[in-house]
Amino acid sequence: MPMNSLGKHLQAVQSSLPTSVKLIAVSKTVPSEVLRLAYEAGLRDFAESRVQEALPKQTELADLTDICWHFIGHLQANKARKVIEHFTWIHSVHSLALAQRLDQLAIALERHPQICLQVKLLPDEHKSGWNPDQLRQDLPILETLTQINIQGLMTILPLGLTTEERFQAFQALDTLRRSLSQTSSLALPELSMGMSNDYPEALQAGATMVRLGSLLFGDRDPSPTGQPAKSTT
Numbered sequence: 390m391p392m393n394s395l396g397k398h399l400q401a402v403q404s405s406l407p408t409s410v411k412l413i414a415v416s417k418t419v420p421s422e423v424l425r426l427a428y429e430a431g432l433r434d435f436a437e438s439r440v441q442e443a444l445p446k447q448t449e450l451a452d453l454t455d456i457c458w459h460f461i462g463h464l465q466a467n468k469a470r471k472v473i474e475h476f477t478w479i480h481s482v483h484s485l486a487l488a489q490r491l492d493q494l495a496i497a498l499e500r501h502p503q504i505c506l507q508v509k510l511l512p513d514e515h516k517s518g519w520n521p522d523q524l525r526q527d528l529p530i531l532e533t534l535t536q537i538n539i540q541g542l543m544t545i546l547p548l549g550l551t552t553e554e555r556f557q558a559f560q561a562l563d564t565l566r567r568s569l570s571q572t573s574s575l576a577l578p579e580l581s582m583g584m585s586n587d588y589p590e591a592l593q594a595g596a597t598m599v600r601l602g603s604l605l606f607g608d609r610d611p612s613p614t615g616q617p618a619k620s621t622t
């Protein structure tokens with residue numbers, strides 16, 4: 390899309406969302422000059438999925454001090470320190486071991502990152518995440534991790550579902566969130582769900598944060614398989 394229409398377009402998307410829902414602009418593959426225009430159009434929350442791509446862009450935008458950076462990519466243990474140092478939110482915490490490591494690092498680095506626990510609701514070999522039963526079992530240990538702020542649940546749906554199946558899956562995440570918060574000391578107010586192709590169903594099912602990339606910035610180059618590369622999700 391032409392650059393001069395970006396601001397209008399962003400405002401149109403933003404105003405189509407309920408005011409209680411946080412719009413997170415997924416800026417992977419988008420150059421920092423375009424992020425600057427998106428910032429000028431009013432966006433403040435940006436999400437990246439690769440540390441090595443995000444850090445140079447964060448440096449280029451360092452003068453925009455009220456940007457809130459979200460990490461949404463597959464998080465490898467050896468990148469955990471950098472992610473804590475450079476991101477306020479981490480949406481893709483997919484295992485107990487990773488949550489424990491983040492908590493330890495956060496203590497050492499004196500940070501209090503905001504965390505979402507990534508849940509895999511349906512089988513998907515391309516995605517990581519807790520299955521709901523495992524998450525229930527791990528909850529007592531997760532409750533003891535007090536340096537990280539566990540704020541809610543996040544999910545990415547597999548491709549190829551019908552509208553109704555997507556709605557039901559998102560509803561299942563909300564049901565899980567309620568049941569976990571009733572049986573633990575974690576309040577879990579946030580539901581990070583919904584991407585460009587499925588955010589209407591996510592909103593209907595109670596999303597509090599939607600992660601929109603191509604809808605805001607146009608299509609990314611598709612990968613040869615048509616699936617997002619595992620390392621980016």
Ligand SMILES: *Cc1c(COP(=O)(O)O)cnc(C)c1O
Nearest residue numbers: 415461584585600601602603622
């Ligand atoms: C890329 C990505 C998005 C945004 O996807 P779009 O289809 O471009 O909106 C959202 N969430 C995660 C985890 C992603 O990797």
